[in-house]
Structures are given as structure tokens and as C-alpha cells.
Amino acid sequence: MNENLYQHKTRIFRREHFNAAHRLLNPNWTDAQNQEVFGKCNNVYYHGHNYELEVQVTGFVDPQTGFVMDAKVLSELIQKEVIERFDHKNLNLECSEFAELNPSAENIAFVIYNLLRSHINPQHDLKIRLYETARNYVEYPAN
Numbered sequence: 001m002n003e004n005l006y007q008h009k010t011r012i013f014r015r016e017h018f019n020a021a022h023r024l025l026n027p028n029w030t031d032a033q034n035q036e037v038f039g040k041c042n043n044v045y046y047h048g049h050n051y052e053l054e055v056q057v058t059g060f061v062d063p064q065t066g067f068v069m070d071a072k073v074l075s076e077l078i079q080k081e082v083i084e085r086f087d088h089k090n091l092n093l094e095c096s097e098f099a100e101l102n103p104s105a106e107n108i109a110f111v112i113y114n115l116l117r118s119h120i121n122p123q124h125d126l127k128i129r130l131y132e133t134a135r136n137y138v139e140y141p142a143n
Contacts, residue, residue, distance in 0.1 A: 005061060006060060006061055006063050007060075008060075009058050009059060009060055009068075009125075010058070010059070010060070010061050010068050011056055011057070011058045011068070012056070012057050012058075012067075012068045012069060012071060012074070013054055013055065013056050013057075014054070014055045014057075014071060014074045014075055014078060015052065015053065015054050015055075016052075016053045016055070016075070016078050016079070016082070016083060017050065017051065017052055017053065018051050018053065018082065018083050018086050018087040018088075019048060019049070019050050019051070019087060019088055020048065020049060020051060020086050020087065020088070020089050020090070020091050021046040021047060021048040021049075021089070021090045021091065021092075022046060022047070022048075022049075022090070022091040022092055022098075022103040023041070023042060023043060023044070023046045023047070023092050023103075024038040024041040024042055024102055024103070024104060025038065025042060025092070025102060026102060046090060046092065049132050049133065051086075051108075051130060051131065051132060052130070052131035052137075053078070053082065053112065053128070053129075053130055053131075054128070054129040054130075054131075055074065055078055055112075055116065055126070055127075055128060055129075056125075056126070056127040056128075056129065057069045057074065057120060057124050057125070057126055058124060058125040058126075058127070059121065059123060059124035059125065060123075068124065069120065069121070069124065074120075077116060077119050077120075078116070081112075081115040081116055081119065082112050082115060082116070085097075085115070086108075091103040091108070097111045097115075098111075105130055105132040105136065105137070105138045106138050106140070108130055109128045109129075109130040109138045109139070109140040110140050112128050112130065112140075113126060113128045113140050113141070116128075127139060127140070127141065128140045
């Protein structure tokens with residue numbers, strides 16, 4: 001029975017939360033184009049979200065620990081690499097990751113993935129789910 005357990009991948013999830021402001025803007029467009037495409041999200045005074053972050057790690061359970069990955073280690077990693085970097089920040093103005101990258105939910109998820117990927121066992125799959133609102137969320141990668 002135990003051999004079967006270790007032959008199949010298992011997913012672990014960690015949820016975290018951060019608040020951040022942003023403005024969706026393409027600097028190569030006119031004000032009218034930005035307003036037409038991004039609407040209220042292009043507000044010159046920015047706007048904020050209460051982001052819910054779900055990090056999914058998939059891999060084989062280690063028979064020595066019983067873990068795919070220690071959830072405490074994953075939580076500490078998310079705190080250090082994501083929450084401390086983005087929580088209560090203006091993503092456009094305070095975060096170098098978005099100096100030339102429009103901070104859409106899709107791009108934020110991509111950045112978070114890249115911040116975490118190098119710290120997680122390369123044999124494990126990583127997926128980011130970022131809720132911008134209760135009804136709008138993105139996943140990266142989508143496969």
C-alpha cells in the first residue's frame with residue numbers, strides 16, 4: 001500500500017493574502033487609448049485590490065518526511081519573496097518588477113511564479129493562482 005502512495009504525484013496548496021495598488025497603463029498609447037482599453041483600471045490616482053494568492057506545488061511525496069514540500073517552508077518562502085515585496089505597495093511606483101511591465105493580474109502571477117520557481121525543487125511543478133477579486137482570477141502557467 002505505501003509503495004502506491006509514493007508512485008503518484010500529490011499537490012499541496014498554500015494561500016496567502018496581500019494588498020496592493022496599481023494602474024493599468026501602456027506608456028506607448030495615448031491617454032484616450034489607455035482609457036478605452038483599461039477603463040477605471042487606468043485611474044491616474046491608482047486603485048487597489050485585496051489579492052488572494054494560492055501557490056500549488058505538485059510532486060512525489062518524500063517517504064522520509066511524508067511531504068511533497070514542507071508547508072511551513074513554503075509559507076516562509078511566499079512571505080519573503082512575495083508578501084514582503086508587494087504588500088501595501090503601489091506596484092507601478094514601488095516595485096522594480098513592474099517598472100516596464102504592466103501590473104495586470106496575469107503579469108503579477110507571472111512575476112510571482114518567477115520569484116518562487118528557483119526556490120522550489122525543480123522536480124516539482126509550480127502553479128500560481130491569483131485572485132484579483134472574488135470573481136476574477138488568473139493561473140500561471142495555464143497547463
